[in-house]
Amino acid sequence: MGLKPITEKERASFEAFARANPRVCDDLPVTLPSGFLVEDFNPECASCGQDIPSSAAWLKRDRMVFAHKTVETWEVRGVCRTCATMTPCYMRFHSDGHFDTIIGRNWRRGDLDESTSPVARIAAAIRKLFC
Numbered sequence: 001m002g003l004k005p006i007t008e009k010e011r012a013s014f015e016a017f018a019r020a021n022p023r024v025c026d027d028l029p030v031t032l033p034s035g036f037l038v039e040d041f042n043p044e045c046a047s048c049g050q051d052i053p054s055s056a057a058w059l060k061r062d063r064m065v066f067a068h069k070t071v072e073t074w075e076v077r078g079v080c081r082t083c084a085t086m087t088p089c090y091m092r093f094h095s096d097g098h099f100d101t102i103i104g105r106n107w108r109r110g111d112l113d114e115s116t117s118p119v120a121r122i123a124a125a126i127r128k129l130f131c
């Protein structure tokens with residue numbers, strides 16, 4: 001997940017994305033294919049590490065259904081209110097509860113486990129991938 005300072009070209013691309021997709025706060029809560037309920041999601045700014053509020057992030061969701069598996073993809077673009085950097089984020093949530101997220105050029109895998117509090121689970125699981 002590289003840094004994305006907003007240039008004119010990126011601003012135009014981001015504005016088109018924001019026009020075509022709802023804000024994260026307007027789309028949640030969402031139930032993932034595994035039955036996991038996402039009540040809130042705050043992407044972390046790739047530049048300064050601040051949480052980006054769900055009202056400043058836009059979400060494009062797609063679902064692919066195979067014979068016995070469902071995969072839901074999330075493409076998120078958030079704008080940090082502290083440093084005005086745009087952070088893109090891409091995730092695939094699988095019906096067995098694991099998810100992959102692309103960081104830099106590599107896919108990383110995480111699991112949504114049941115042990116932590118429901119609201120913080122996804123954010124914590126994703127944050128772990130960066131440590």
Ligand SMILES: [Zn+2]
Nearest residue numbers: 045048080083
């Ligand atoms: Zn920031």
